[in-house]
Structures are given as C-alpha cells and as structure tokens.
Amino acid sequence: MIQTTQNSEEIQGKHYWKSLDDLADTPGFRSWVDNEFPEGASLMDGVQRRGFLKVMAASFGLAGLGMTGCRRPEHAILPHGRSPEELIPGIPAYYSSSRPTSAGFVPLIIESHEGRPTKIEGNSSYQLGGGSTDVYTQSSILDLYDPDRSRGSFTNENESKGNESSARWKKTPSAEVRKDLANIENLDRVAILTDSNFSSLRKSLFQKLGQKGVKVFSHDPIDFHNPENCLSKALGIDSSLRAIPNFSKAKTVLSLDSDFLGHREPNSSVNTKQFMPGRRVLSPSDAKKMNRLYSVESDLSITGGVADHRLRLSSSETEGFSAIILIKLLELSGEKNPKLLEQLTLLSQGMDNYDKWATECAKDLFEKPKQSVVVTGSHLPSSVHLLTYKINQVLGNQPTCLEYVKVDHFAGNLSSLCESLKNEEIETIIFLGGNPVYHFPSVDWVDLLKSTKNKYRLGRSIDETSQVCDFHIGQSHFLECWDMGTNWSEDICSPVQPIIAPLFDTCSDTEILSSLLGESKNSHDLLIEFFKSDADVSESFEDFLKQGVANVKPSLLANLPNPDQAVLEISADDITLSENSLEVLLIPDFHTWDGQFSNNGWMMECPHPITKLTWDNALLISPVLAKKLEKKYPDLGLLPKATMLNNNGQIAPDAAVFKDGKQRAPIVRLRVGDHHEIKAPLYVQPGLADYTVVSTIGQGRSRVGRVGSGTGFDTCSLIHTDSNRISNGATIEPTGDFHILANVQEHWSMEGRAIVRETNAKYYSEHEDFAQKMGAESHSPPMWGKDQDASIAEKATTTPRGNSAYEHPDDTYEHSETFGLHQWGMSIDLNQCTGCSACVVACQSENNIPIVGKDQVLRGREMHWIRLDRYFSSTEREGAELPSDVQVSFQGVACMHCETAPCESVCPVNATVHDEEGLNAMAYNRCVGTRYCANNCPY
Numbered sequence: 001m002i003q004t005t006q007n008s009e010e011i012q013g014k015h016y017w018k019s020l021d022d023l024a025d026t027p028g029f030r031s032w033v034d035n036e037f038p039e040g041a042s043l044m045d046g047v048q049r050r051g052f053l054k055v056m057a058a059s060f061g062l063a064g065l066g067m068t069g070c071r072r073p074e075h076a077i078l079p080h081g082r083s084p085e086e087l088i089p090g091i092p093a094y095y096s097s098s099r100p101t102s103a104g105f106v107p108l109i110i111e112s113h114e115g116r117p118t119k120i121e122g123n124s125s126y127q128l129g130g131g132s133t134d135v136y137t138q139s140s141i142l143d144l145y146d147p148d149r150s151r152g153s154f155t156n157e158n159e160s161k162g163n164e165s166s167a168r169w170k171k172t173p174s175a176e177v178r179k180d181l182a183n184i185e186n187l188d189r190v191a192i193l194t195d196s197n198f199s200s201l202r203k204s205l206f207q208k209l210g211q212k213g214v215k216v217f218s219h220d221p222i223d224f225h226n227p228e229n230c231l232s233k234a235l236g237i238d239s240s241l242r243a244i245p246n247f248s249k250a251k252t253v254l255s256l257d258s259d260f261l262g263h264r265e266p267n268s269s270v271n272t273k274q275f276m277p278g279r280r281v282l283s284p285s286d287a288k289k290m291n292r293l294y295s296v297e298s299d300l301s302i303t304g305g306v307a308d309h310r311l312r313l314s315s316s317e318t319e320g321f322s323a324i325i326l327i328k329l330l331e332l333s334g335e336k337n338p339k340l341l342e343q344l345t346l347l348s349q350g351m352d353n354y355d356k357w358a359t360e361c362a363k364d365l366f367e368k369p370k371q372s373v374v375v376t377g378s379h380l381p382s383s384v385h386l387l388t389y390k391i392n393q394v395l396g397n398q399p400t401c402l403e404y405v406k407v408d409h410f411a412g413n414l415s416s417l418c419e420s421l422k423n424e425e426i427e428t429i430i431f432l433g434g435n436p437v438y439h440f441p442s443v444d445w446v447d448l449l450k451s452t453k454n455k456y457r458l459g460r461s462i463d464e465t466s467q468v469c470d471f472h473i474g475q476s477h478f479l480e481c482w483d484m485g486t487n488w489s490e491d492i493c494s495p496v497q498p499i500i501a502p503l504f505d506t507c508s509d510t511e512i513l514s515s516l517l518g519e520s521k522n523s524h525d526l527l528i529e530f531f532k533s534d535a536d537v538s539e540s541f542e543d544f545l546k547q548g549v550a551n552v553k554p555s556l557l558a559n560l561p562n563p564d565q566a567v568l569e570i571s572a573d574d575i576t577l578s579e580n581s582l583e584v585l586l587i588p589d590f591h592t593w594d595g596q597f598s599n600n601g602w603m604m605e606c607p608h609p610i611t612k613l614t615w616d617n618a619l620l621i622s623p624v625l626a627k628k629l630e631k632k633y634p635d636l637g638l639l640p641k642a643t644m645l646n647n648n649g650q651i652a653p654d655a656a657v658f659k660d661g662k663q664r665a666p667i668v669r670l671r672v673g674d675h676h677e678i679k680a681p682l683y684v685q686p687g688l689a690d691y692t693v694v695s696t697i698g699q700g701r702s703r704v705g706r707v708g709s710g711t712g713f714d715t716c717s718l719i720h721t722d723s724n725r726i727s728n729g730a731t732i733e734p735t736g737d738f739h740i741l742a743n744v745q746e747h748w749s750m751e752g753r754a755i756v757r758e759t760n761a762k763y764y765s766e767h768e769d770f771a772q773k774m775g776a777e778s779h780s781p782p783m784w785g786k787d788q789d790a791s792i793a794e795k796a797t798t799t800p801r802g803n804s805a806y807e808h809p810d811d812t813y814e815h816s817e818t819f820g821l822h823q824w825g826m827s828i829d830l831n832q833c834t835g836c837s838a839c840v841v842a843c844q845s846e847n848n849i850p851i852v853g854k855d856q857v858l859r860g861r862e863m864h865w866i867r868l869d870r871y872f873s874s875t876e877r878e879g880a881e882l883p884s885d886v887q888v889s890f891q892g893v894a895c896m897h898c899e900t901a902p903c904e905s906v907c908p909v910n911a912t913v914h915d916e917e918g919l920n921a922m923a924y925n926r927c928v929g930t931r932y933c934a935n936n937c938p939y
Contacts, residue, residue, distance in 0.1 A: 096545060105485040152474050255303055299685075317351070371397070579625060625691060867893050
C-alpha cells in the first residue's frame, strides 16, 4: 500500500493491491512473500530431458540451435564461395510483408538472419499504425517453427474396432491432392467453408469460382462482420456498413462494452495509436488537455482499465443504457420527436439507477459534439449498434471522428451451409482455414457430412476439423507465401512476401483455390497476374514490395440514412438477471485468441493483463456473485473461511484460495438451457457486472500440439451457430473438484511497497512533485549528496537516484570539450500504457527467451525479461467487503540499468558489470548461478 505524508491529503484514499490475498493480507500471502523462492521451487519433479526438448523445439528452431550443433562434421567442408549479394552472415536483412487476420492485413517489417525470419515489427510506412503491432503479431513468428505444424498433406485412413474408429494419416504429396482438386467436375456441387480474410487475391479467386457455381460460406467464432451486416439491413442499404472511428480527433469517447484498445475488437493497434497520444503529458499544463474515456462494460477489459469513468453493466442491459444516452442527447440538442422519445423510454425501463451517470456522460459528449464519438462492442445485438448509429448522428461527428465504409460480402453463413448439407446439395466440401468442428460442437458434423463424397481440409495442423475429413492439406505460414490485401478501414493495401521458402510440402489458400479452377499456379504467379490486371494500386510491383503499403480509396457512405423508423421497430428485451439466472459472455481467449495460438508457447505463458493467469482459462465472476455462491454452497471452497485476521484486525474472508503461490480454484458446472453445459474453474475478478459470468473461447482443445496439450477448458458448446456470444438464464453448481491455476499475480510481490505513482490531472497541474510525497519517498530523507541544492529537473537528469557512494564519471571524456560515449536510457510513459503485453512477447522474441511450462510457472520461475505489473486501487474498504468497483494501473518493469546497481556489487564472480555506455551488462560465461543478483534486486 502506498503511504502518504500529512502534506498530501488530497491524494490519499487509494489502496493498491495486486491480488485478493494481497488485499486481505492473509497469512497464506505473508508465507508466500516471506520466502524469496517458494517452497519446493528447487525441485524438478516431472521435468525430464525428453519432455524439455519437446516443449523447447520451436524455440531451438527459431534460434538455429540443435543438440548436436556444436560438433564438427567428420568430412571436409568448404566455405561459401559465391555468397548471395544480399546475404551477409551476422547482418540482418529487412523485408516488408503483412499478416492476414480476420480484422484486416497488418503491415509489417520482417527481420531475417541468413534467410531465416527472426523478428516481426510494425511497418512505420503505415502511418496509422505508427510502426506498432499487437501481441499476436509479435508471437506469430513462432508458429513458423512450430514442431507440431503440418509437414505436408495426408490421407485419412480410418480404422474401425467395434463401435470405435480412429484416424490414421498417410503422407500424400500435396501435388497429388491439388491434382485431385483440379479434376473435380461438378463445381456447382462444391462448397467452401472459410474463415474471414481481407485478401484481395483470394476475393478475386472466389468470384471466379462463384461464376462456375462453387458455393462459398464464411464463419468466425469471433465475428467482427455481424454488426456491419445487421446495421446495413436495418437501414435498408445493399452493402454492409462498417463504422471507422478516428480517435485521434476525439476529445470524449463513450465505449459501450467495446474493448477497442484491447484484443477483442478489430483494428486495436490503430485505435491505440490514435487514442493514447491524447494522454501524453509533457508538462502540468497538458494534464487538463487530455482526452476523456467513458467505459460501460460487463467485463473488466483493457479499455475499462484505461477509462477515466467506468460503469459495470451486463451486456444484456447495454441496449437500455444506450437508449438513456440517446434520450439525454436528444434533450440537449433540442430535437423533438415524441414517438422516438416514447420508444426510447420503453427501451430504457429499469435503468433508473444509472440515470445520474448517463446524464453526466451525455453532457460531456455534447460539450464538443463533433469531437465526441460512441463505439459499440462487436458482440452486442443489432439494436445496440442501431442506437449507437443514431447517437453519433445526433452528435454530428461525421466525418471528423467517424466515417462509414461500404463493404461487399458475398459469402453465405454457417447456417446456410448446414441447410445445404442436409438437403444433400454438396458432394465436395473444402474447409479453408478456421476450425469449425472445434468452434461449433453443437453441429453434428459427422452426420452432416455423411452424404459428401470428398472432404478436404486446409489447416496449419491436424486438428479437430481434420478428423472428419478425407484429406488434410498442410497450410503454409504467411511468411512462406505470396498474397496482398487491405486493412480494416480498407484505405491501405499491403503485400505478403515470403521471407523463406516453405519448410515443408505445404500450400497456401490461394494455391488451393487455383487448383479448384484447374490452373494449379503457385501463389507468386497468381499475385503477379492479379496485380497486373485487377489490383487497384498505382505503384509498380517493385515499389509496392519495397514500401510495404499503398493507398487505396475506400467506398465511403456520403449521405447517412435516417434510422428513426428502424429504431421504432426495436422490441424491448425483458431480461432479469439474478444469481439463479446469470448472463454468460464469451470473449476471445487472450492466450489463444480463438484457438489458433493454442500451441504457441509465448502466448500461453504470457500473463493475462487483468487476471494474470497463464496456461489456463477460467470462469470469471464478480465478488457479489462469489459471496452469494459461498452462502448457497458452504463447501464451495472459492473464498477462504472467515477464521483469520489480517494486519488491520479485520476478518478476511474475501480472498482467493492461495497456497505457496498456487491458486486452488473450484470446478463448477455452468448450465445454459437444457443442453448447453460446461465444466471449468471459478475465478473471482473485481470489476465485473454482478450477475455476468465471463468465459473465453479457444482453450481446452482435444486435438492440439504438445505445447497446448492438456491446457484450459473448452467452452465452445455455448457458441450459437450465428456466433452469438451472449446467453442468459445460466446457473452454476459445484462439482466438488478443484483445479490449480498458474496465476502469477503474487509473483515478484513488492510486499506492500507498490512502486506505482499516480494522481489525478487536477492535483498534478498544481503539484508537479506529487510522487515525492508518496510511498518510501515520503518518509525517507533525500540523499542528493553534492546536488542537494540543484533543481528537481537537474537532479532527475544528472543525479543517480539514492545518490552514490562514489563520484560518477562525467559525460565528457576527462573533462575535455569532446563528448564521450553516449549513455543509454529507456523510459515508459505509463500514462499511455494500456497493458496490452505486446512488449512482453516482443522482448521474448527479440532475446529468444525460453518458456518454462505451467509446472515451473507455478514454482515462480517464469523467465520474462520484462513483466507487466497490474495494480487494482480503490477507496478504503468498510470492514472486509471486497470492492467491486476498482481502478486499474499498469506498470512495465524491466531491468532499470541502475547507475549504482545493487546486483553488480554482490556478484561473487563479477558476471554482472556496468559498461561504459551506462548499461547493466551480464557476462554469461562467468555466471555460476548463485542468484545473488536476483536476491539483491529491489524490483
């Protein structure tokens, strides 16, 4: 907890805590932090050399290592006599490319060493992205070296023993499979089920196949396109209508259950680059110029953590709340429409408790209407998107902060495919990417596909969907093939360049479509042909590849239709939530997204920004619901019994069950309706709506590689075939079983010495030195030495913190007029940090830091070189009540490269040293592993 002096009363009242045990200060938590290393951490139970090599195979492949790589060959070898001109050993080469995603192509710069891709960065030529990437793009390079990826094409040879059947896969040349596809005659009886993609090349191939009668269907468990389709349908527009906000020009933003800064919504990297500069504070006067964010959400998301004002509200109630906001804005604007106001009043019934919050929010939005914008989560019903459209129209923020792009969609949905299969209209089906059998287990795929003669599957690995197919075709990584496509806002086109030839006998999606057309061309020839004839790019092909981006003109909607009639047709939902009728919200899993990163060790071990879970998922519930469940089921074991006192003398029953840093979570049965049921552990998360259960999609896969095997719990049975991710009427009952969660929230505890320092804009504008009156600095005498009388600005730039026992060298060599070597330093602007964790994985990728696995994480041995501390803060509690409304603070903690580094002075072999550029360096060959440096590090 941060201690403050009597002179800083205005900024008292916040209590910072990392976990629920930390908040309650239970004896179990004290036992954990009193030992530098947890009990049993020195043991290596169950970790054998063979298992270690299996898990680390991908990292070794990326590093170019092998266990026999240090042995010299027995035969004479000769050096490279005519090395390629662009290949210089030890010198990296950089190429532009892009990563295809369901939310558009992400422009990238790929670093390559000796022809091997090693690192991914954002393309700075893409000005909207500003050279940034998200955590998934950073980790995607590891999938190229996945030891369990498909190494070619295979034929499914089923074996039946009694009532059981198993699949045996026989290696088949991909050329033969492509030849079979080219020989298919009845193309009008061929169906393709694909995931969403923004590839211009693939779209042109689909159009050619459509002309020959091929039916194309699209599916996504995390469907970003449903809102634009519903909005266009409600407004009577032929093309889908996609909202493109411009947060760089917005002063006030209202987020309706939209994690637009996090990983759950499309274009999050661009949104962050646009919005967060509005939080940059270079002087006290800038504090009052910052933008303002209001967040209304059921889960505690990254966007909610950044918000200035946050309201906990279930997703099912968002329709009523958006109606209140619209009523307030119509009143402020003076627009009079009795029928519309009557309808909105009907829709907003039951929202009286939030009237004051909505009033203040609406006033702030209307203060600068053209610089205000409202965004809505992609999972919300169409009525909320329609009301949001009307709200933005009342604000009149087009085109300053918002534009609408017309998008063409020609693919059918999953329900249409199921209907065609039932009617036996399909003879051949091709699953192009995705994993529909895993995502939609409510569909009886085996029975549905009985009438089809040929079933092909293009995928990165043999997965759940491959099991129901006759042929599995290995899919090339995006760094192994050619393509081009647009971003989410469709104003940028970028190429996909192969940085390396395919490592295995794999194919790209465009090559499969080409085979179906009878052409059997490779992806390079297909792209060249498309670029010359159909690409809407003015640059030459060579310049296009060099730059990595090209501007294209999106189809903007100029005249916005009036939505009043559509709003009048909205029917109010009569939903009452309680402990016996819960709302279930399904969100993409942070570690695996929708399951595609299940075998990616970097993502699985990267802690969730909010929950700090690794290698697992859980059902998140609010403290209010947790207390009610404990009362209903006394033996649930979710919260510790009220048998101990914390240091403040308060009974502490409101913390998660931890022992030696391991969280023991009860497994419960979650039922939605009569037939949807899942089992998963419970996790109490402050900040959630009282009666909302948050679950994630993408874990608990039955067919996955060695890294992701046995991790997490499958919740896909709750997804509807229309990708609706909100369910109501759920109940929870315990099973009596428990599960150990790898939760790192108590690792590296500061033992009550939280190092985060924050205050509000008003106080900072008046007291620039607020941090000196908080924590240890408030009661420790300053140690400035000879710089005692210098200004704060001078001390901050010249004097080592805590002074020093010796005189540090000048920045000039021997006090000459010539400056000496530069001194390195890095700062993190915590005012702009969203906690996205991209830096954690980027550091792991750059430095090839290995993963350690769930067992070693449980022992406190995760090896990230930069960690992201997450603090909750709240006003002082009354008694032992766990706060439901919390604020979130993120703080990235890396090596501080201290000028007087305590790790250097304790190393017995002088392995940790300070170099002449001011860096804290490590001579690895000297290190003998005493860990004195870690024990002496104050961070």
